[in-house]
Structures are given as structure tokens and as C-alpha cells.
Amino acid sequence: MDFVTAIPSPLFVATSYKSNGKTNACLQSWACFSGDSKGFYAILSSVNKKGHLYQTIKEKSEVVLNFPSADVYELCLATIKHNGFEDDEIALSGLTAKPASKVDAPVIEECFMNLECKYLWEREITENSPHVLMCLEVVNVCVDEQHLDETKQGRYGGNGLLYNIHYPINPEDFTGKSHDWIAVLTKYKDMGEY
Numbered sequence: 001m002d003f004v005t006a007i008p009s010p011l012f013v014a015t016s017y018k019s020n021g022k023t024n025a026c027l028q029s030w031a032c033f034s035g036d037s038k039g040f041y042a043i044l045s046s047v048n049k050k051g052h053l054y055q056t057i058k059e060k061s062e063v064v065l066n067f068p069s070a071d072v073y074e075l076c077l078a079t080i081k082h083n084g085f086e087d088d089e090i091a092l093s094g095l096t097a098k099p100a101s102k103v104d105a106p107v108i109e110e111c112f113m114n115l116e117c118k119y120l121w122e123r124e125i126t127e128n129s130p131h132v133l134m135c136l137e138v139v140n141v142c143v144d145e146q147h148l149d150e151t152k153q154g155r156y157g158g159n160g161l162l163y164n165i166h167y168p169i170n171p172e173d174f175t176g177k178s179h180d181w182i183a184v185l186t187k188y189k190d191m192g193e194y
Contacts, residue, residue, distance in 0.1 A: 008163040008183060012045075012074050015097070016056035016105045018085060023097050023106045024055040025079035025089040028065075029164035033115075033138075040138040042117055045132045052083065054132070061119040062103035063136065065181045066111035069147070069159045070184060075110065093108040102140040112160075116140035159186055 011072040016024045030046045042065055047054050057063050063189045070074045070176055075094045082092035090097040092104060097106035103116045117136035147160060165181045 009163045011073075011162040011182065013068065013079060013108060013111065013165045014053050014063050015054065015066055015090065015108060016058070016060060016063045018052060018056055018083065021060055022058050022086065022088045023090040024052045025082075025093065025095075025108070026051065026074075027076055027079055028159075039149075041120070042115060042136040042138055044134045044136065045125075047122070047134045048131055048176045050130065052085070056162075057119050057134070060104055061104045062100075063119070064100050064105045064107050065115040065117060065118050065136075066105065066108040067113040067115075067161060068108075070182075071111045071159060072160060073162060073182060076108075100140070107142070112144045114142045116142075132153070159184075 010028070010031060010033075011029050012031070014026045014028045016178060018024050028044065031042055031044045033040070033042050037043065047057075053063075066076075072095070078093040079089050079095075082089045088097075096109040098106045098109055100114070100116045105116070107114045107116075115138045115139050120135040120137050122132040122134045138165060153159060161184065163183045163185065165183050167181055
């Protein structure tokens, strides 16, 4: 049904340290972000229990969600090729890692927005599922000045937030090529101040 509904989801690279000290980078989507009076949270809806991301979050309880702009997307995509346990996944992809300020995880310098997070909880969506829904508390947000100021470049437009969109297939017979698209947001209408 993911490909039938084709609902966009923000694209980011989740980074952490492996137990050997090497960087882990997982191109991720299928998440939502929400806050209340107690904090701001990232809900990752599909974390593979057999992957390095799950393993490193369970070991260290800390991760950074790095949001790439269109100009560095291909480098972030390259992290998929360098996913061995002995690999420094960020460096091998041509990206630059630096330590986060509030958590023990690497930040990708080339990404315009970084959310430093701490693990809160996880749940299986269905019993014995290979994936979990995971809640992270965002404890620090860093946004570069060009994207922070809406009068300059902003977070939206041709070089801002990227979205993963499953290519919609026919819901009656599930035919069609099911592949993903990467999209950017464009502003539609100013709703005025409230």
C-alpha cells in the first residue's frame, strides 16, 4: 500500500557510531516530527532490527538526523554502497563528519539541518515484525544560516527539504513500475499570520 498511496516522507541520513568507533550512515525516510510542551520528537516508522542503525541506537541511545539539500543528495545516497561494519560510511561517501554538540553521534557537515536525538522507546507495529517504530527525543537542532533565513534560501524550494515519494502504482491490480522519486517542497500559498 506504500506504493498505492505514494505519501511523501522527509528524507534524511541517520548517523551514529558503531561499536568499533566507525561512523554509521543510514539514508532513511518514513518518519514524522512532532512536538508538545515537553519536547520535540522524531518518530521513525520503519527501522530494520537487523540493520546497523538499529544496532547502534540500541548500543548508544543517540543518533543525529541529517537533512541534505539537493546538491549533496548523491553523496548521501552513496552511503548505501559503504555499509560494511568496518566502513567509515560518512568518509567513504565523500562527506565530512564532525562530533555533535549534545549527543555522542556524528553530524554530516554538508547537510543543512541536523537534529541531535536521544532514544526514548520502540514498538513493533505487528508481532514479530522485522521493523520497529522508534521514538527519538530531539535535544538539539542546528540549521545553517542560508536555510534558516526564509528571505535568503529557506528550508523550502529547489535546494531545501527533500522528500521520498513512492511511485504510485495501480491500486486495483498493483501494476506499474514501483520505484521511488525524490522531490522538493515548493511554497503554495501564504496563509497569513495567526
